[in-house]
Amino acid sequence: MTNVYLDNSATTRCLPQVVEAVTEVMLETYGNPSSLHKMGVEAEKLLKKARRQVASVLRVEDREIFFTSGGTEANNWALWGTANQRAGRGRHVVTTTIEHSSILESAKRLQEDGFTVSFLEVNQEGLVDPEQLQQILTEETILVSIMSVNNEVGSVQPLRELSRVIRSRAPQAVFHVDAVQSFGKLQLYPKELGIDLLSLSGHKIHGPKGVGALYIRRDVQVKPFLIGGEQENCFRAGTENVPGIVGLGKAAEIAGEKLAANDRKLYHLNRKLREGLANIPGAHINGPKSPDAAAPHIINMWFEGVDRGEVLLHSLESEGIYVSTGSACHSRREEASHVLKAMGLSGEALTGAIRVSLSYLNNEQEIDYFLEKLTDVVSELRELGS
Amino acid sequence: MEQVLLIRYGEISLKGKNRHQFERRLLQNVKDALKGLEPRRIELAYGRMYVPLKENAEAVIERVKKVFGIVSVSVAAVVPLEIEAICEAALQQFNQVKEGETFKVETQRPYKQFPLQSPEISRRVGGYLLKNTGNWKVDVHNPDVTVNVEVRQEGAYVYTNKIPCLGGLPVGTTGRAVLLLSGGIDSPVAGWMGMKRGLEIVGLHFHSFPFTSERSKEKVIDLARKISAYSGKVKLYVNHFTEIQKAIRKNCPEQYYVTIMRRMMFRIADRICRQEEAKAIVTGESLGQVASQTLESMGVINEVTKIPVLRPLIALDKLEIIDYAQKIDTYDISIQPYEDCCTLFVPKHPAIRPKLEPVQKAEEALDIEGLIQESVDKTEVLVIYPD
Structure with a gap:
C-alpha cells in the first residue's frame, strides 16, 4: 500500500547516514566520555564533533551548546534554570498562550513557586503582537520565552521585533526561544536575533529521538536542572547519550548544508498544497494567511461539514496517509487544541482540524496523492455528516 | 515442609x-x-x-x-x-x-x-x-x-x-456463547459473568475503522486478554462494521440509526453463533441505561434472532457494574478514551421506544444480506491468551 508520511512535525524518519553514525557508536566507540582511558577519549572526541555540528548550524560557539534528552528537557531547564538563577533580580516571567506544553507546564510550576507569569495572547493567525509585549514588560521581568514556529499551525513569530522590544524595555531579561520546529529548517541565528537561550530537538530533523540541546549564550547563567555529575561543563549531569548526540550532530549537519535547498523545496510543496486546497470547496487554513508569516512545513486545515478531525485522520490513514490532529502530544486526549482555542477558533475549525507537516523528503507525487484522497474522503464524510 | x-x-x-x-x-x-x-x-x-x-x-x-x-x-x-x-x-x-x-x-x-x-x-x-x-x-x-x-x-x-x-461453574460446562464485546465498561463484565456460569465465551467486536482508530481495537484485545485469565483463552472475532454503518447513515432515518445498527449486530452475532455452534448471545445491556436498552428497544432489536440473548447485567446499576469491572481489572482499560462507536453515527434524538414496523420498513432500504456477508467476509479471528 502507498505510504505517505505527512506527520513530520510529530517526528521524522531517521536518515540512513544518521543510523549508520549511531550504530557505529553503539558497536565501536561505546566508551564513556568521562573514562580516563583511550575509549573514553574517543567518545569525548565524538561529542566535541557533534557539538561543533550543532553549533555551526546556529552560528554559535561550541561551548554554548548543552546536550539534553530532547526538546522537553531543554524547555523545562530553560524556564526553571533561568527563573531560579535570577529570582533575586525579579520574579516576572513572560510567555505566550500557544507554547508547547513543556513550556506552559513549566510556567505554571513557576507560578506555584511564587513567580508572576504573563501569557501573551495571539491573534487569529497565531501571531504575537510586539506592542502587547512592550506593554507587559517591566523592570521585574527576568525571562521571556516565545517559540519560533508554532507546532500546530506553523505561525512564525516576529522574533527580531520581539527581541528589539525586550532589549529596549527590559534589557535585564533573558530571551528564550523554543526552536524545536524551526531548527535546521529556518535560518535562525541567535546572535543576530539577540536570543539568549534556544531549545532544539533531534527527532524533528531526521535524527534520533531522546536527544536535543539547549543553546545558552556565553555570559548567561542558568541553574543546572539535572545534578550529580560534571558532564556538559557541570551544567547537565548524567552520562552523555553519545549515540544520540552523534546522531543529532549528523542530522544537524545534513540539515544545515541543505538548508537553502530544503527551504525552496518546502515552499514549493507548500504552494502546491495550498493551491490544491483552494480547489476543494469549503477548505480552510488555520494560521497565518500570508505565507511569509507561516513556516512552509506546517499547514493546519479544516473543511466545512467535517466536524471531527480524528475521523478525517483515520479515513486518510486507511488510504495510507499519515497526518495528525493538533500536536501528537495531546491528540490522544479528548480536549481540543489549546493553540487553536487561543487563536479564538471554535466549531469545525477547532474540532475538525488536521495538521499536515512536511519534510524535504516528501515529493510532489505524494502531495498529489494526498490531495486526491483528501478530496474523496472529505466529500464522503460530508455525505455521512449531519 | x-x-x-x-x-x-x-x-x-x-x-x-x-x-x-x-x-x-x-x-x-x-x-x-x-x-x-x-x-x-x-x-x-x-x-x-x-x-x-x-x-x-x-x-x-x-x-x-x-x-x-x-x-x-x-x-x-x-x-x-x-x-x-x-x-x-x-x-x-x-x-x-x-x-x-x-x-x-x-x-x-x-x-x-x-x-x-x-x-x-x-x-x-x-x-x-x-x-x-x-x-x-x-x-x-x-x-x-x-x-x-x-x-x-x-x-x-x-x-x-x-x-x-x-465459585460458579467450570468454564465450558454449560456451553458456548458469543459475547458482544465493545470497548466499554459493561460488556467485559457481562462476559466474565457468563464465564462464571460455565460458558465458554467467544468475543465479537464491531470495528468501524476509520471512524474509530486502531487503538480502539487494541483496547478490545486488551480487554479480551483480561477476561481470558478466567478461561484460559478467548477467541475474538473482529468484524468490519464500517460499511454497514455508512449504509445505515445514508439510507435510514436518523432516529433509528442505533436500533438498526444493533439489529445488524445481532444478525451478525446470530451468524457467528451458528458458525461456532454457540447456543446464546451475551450482551452487557442494563435495563434503561441508554436509548437502546429500554424494553421497547431491546424487543425490537431482539426480534432478528431466535437464539437466546443473555443479559447478565440487566438488573445492575452502573456503579455496581463498575465495582465488578474494577474487581476483574478491566475498568482502567475500558475508560481509555478511544471510542468504540463513533459519535458520528449517534443521533441527537434516538428513538427511545421504537416500534417494530417502522424499523422494519426503514431497513428495506438496506441490502441486509449483502452487507452482512461483506462484513463477515472481512472479519478477523484472533485467539487471545492471558498475559
Whole structure:
C-alpha cells in the first residue's frame, strides 16, 4: 500500500547516514566520555564533533551548546534554570498562550513557586503582537520565552521585533526561544536575533529521538536542572547519550548544508498544497494567511461539514496517509487544541482540524496523492455528516 | 515442609450424574490455568483436588483463584503419618495466624489404618497447641480459627487458612456463547459473568475503522486478554462494521440509526453463533441505561434472532457494574478514551421506544444480506491468551 508520511512535525524518519553514525557508536566507540582511558577519549572526541555540528548550524560557539534528552528537557531547564538563577533580580516571567506544553507546564510550576507569569495572547493567525509585549514588560521581568514556529499551525513569530522590544524595555531579561520546529529548517541565528537561550530537538530533523540541546549564550547563567555529575561543563549531569548526540550532530549537519535547498523545496510543496486546497470547496487554513508569516512545513486545515478531525485522520490513514490532529502530544486526549482555542477558533475549525507537516523528503507525487484522497474522503464524510 | 493446595468445589458436586464430567472439566481448566508453570500431577480425591505446591506457590494460587467452579482453597502442609509430626505442623501453621482468641481442631480420617481416631487426634493436637502458644482458648462452637487435620494414606494434611474463591461453574460446562464485546465498561463484565456460569465465551467486536482508530481495537484485545485469565483463552472475532454503518447513515432515518445498527449486530452475532455452534448471545445491556436498552428497544432489536440473548447485567446499576469491572481489572482499560462507536453515527434524538414496523420498513432500504456477508467476509479471528 502507498505510504505517505505527512506527520513530520510529530517526528521524522531517521536518515540512513544518521543510523549508520549511531550504530557505529553503539558497536565501536561505546566508551564513556568521562573514562580516563583511550575509549573514553574517543567518545569525548565524538561529542566535541557533534557539538561543533550543532553549533555551526546556529552560528554559535561550541561551548554554548548543552546536550539534553530532547526538546522537553531543554524547555523545562530553560524556564526553571533561568527563573531560579535570577529570582533575586525579579520574579516576572513572560510567555505566550500557544507554547508547547513543556513550556506552559513549566510556567505554571513557576507560578506555584511564587513567580508572576504573563501569557501573551495571539491573534487569529497565531501571531504575537510586539506592542502587547512592550506593554507587559517591566523592570521585574527576568525571562521571556516565545517559540519560533508554532507546532500546530506553523505561525512564525516576529522574533527580531520581539527581541528589539525586550532589549529596549527590559534589557535585564533573558530571551528564550523554543526552536524545536524551526531548527535546521529556518535560518535562525541567535546572535543576530539577540536570543539568549534556544531549545532544539533531534527527532524533528531526521535524527534520533531522546536527544536535543539547549543553546545558552556565553555570559548567561542558568541553574543546572539535572545534578550529580560534571558532564556538559557541570551544567547537565548524567552520562552523555553519545549515540544520540552523534546522531543529532549528523542530522544537524545534513540539515544545515541543505538548508537553502530544503527551504525552496518546502515552499514549493507548500504552494502546491495550498493551491490544491483552494480547489476543494469549503477548505480552510488555520494560521497565518500570508505565507511569509507561516513556516512552509506546517499547514493546519479544516473543511466545512467535517466536524471531527480524528475521523478525517483515520479515513486518510486507511488510504495510507499519515497526518495528525493538533500536536501528537495531546491528540490522544479528548480536549481540543489549546493553540487553536487561543487563536479564538471554535466549531469545525477547532474540532475538525488536521495538521499536515512536511519534510524535504516528501515529493510532489505524494502531495498529489494526498490531495486526491483528501478530496474523496472529505466529500464522503460530508455525505455521512449531519 | 511439603505443601499442597487443596481445592474445594461446592456446586458441581451437587450435579448428580453430570458430576464426573464437571470434575473432569474443572481438572482440565486448573491444568490449563497452570500452563507455563512447572508441571505437576494434580490429584482428585474425596470431592477435592490437590495441587502440589513447589516453587512459585504464589503464582499457582493466584491462577487457581481465577478458575470458576472453585469455592475455596487452602494451603496445607503435608507431613508423615505420625502424631508428633502432625502436632508440629499444626503449631507451625497456627503461628502464622495473625488474629483471634479462640480455636478448634477439626480432624477427618479417611485413612482408617491410622491408629488414632479423629476425636483423639483433635484432642492431642489441641493440647499441643494450648501448651505451646500464648493466650488462646478452645471454642468448638464459634472458633476464630479452625485448625484442620486430614489423615490420608499418603500423609497428613494440616491447614488453618481458607481462601474464598469465585465459585460458579467450570468454564465450558454449560456451553458456548458469543459475547458482544465493545470497548466499554459493561460488556467485559457481562462476559466474565457468563464465564462464571460455565460458558465458554467467544468475543465479537464491531470495528468501524476509520471512524474509530486502531487503538480502539487494541483496547478490545486488551480487554479480551483480561477476561481470558478466567478461561484460559478467548477467541475474538473482529468484524468490519464500517460499511454497514455508512449504509445505515445514508439510507435510514436518523432516529433509528442505533436500533438498526444493533439489529445488524445481532444478525451478525446470530451468524457467528451458528458458525461456532454457540447456543446464546451475551450482551452487557442494563435495563434503561441508554436509548437502546429500554424494553421497547431491546424487543425490537431482539426480534432478528431466535437464539437466546443473555443479559447478565440487566438488573445492575452502573456503579455496581463498575465495582465488578474494577474487581476483574478491566475498568482502567475500558475508560481509555478511544471510542468504540463513533459519535458520528449517534443521533441527537434516538428513538427511545421504537416500534417494530417502522424499523422494519426503514431497513428495506438496506441490502441486509449483502452487507452482512461483506462484513463477515472481512472479519478477523484472533485467539487471545492471558498475559
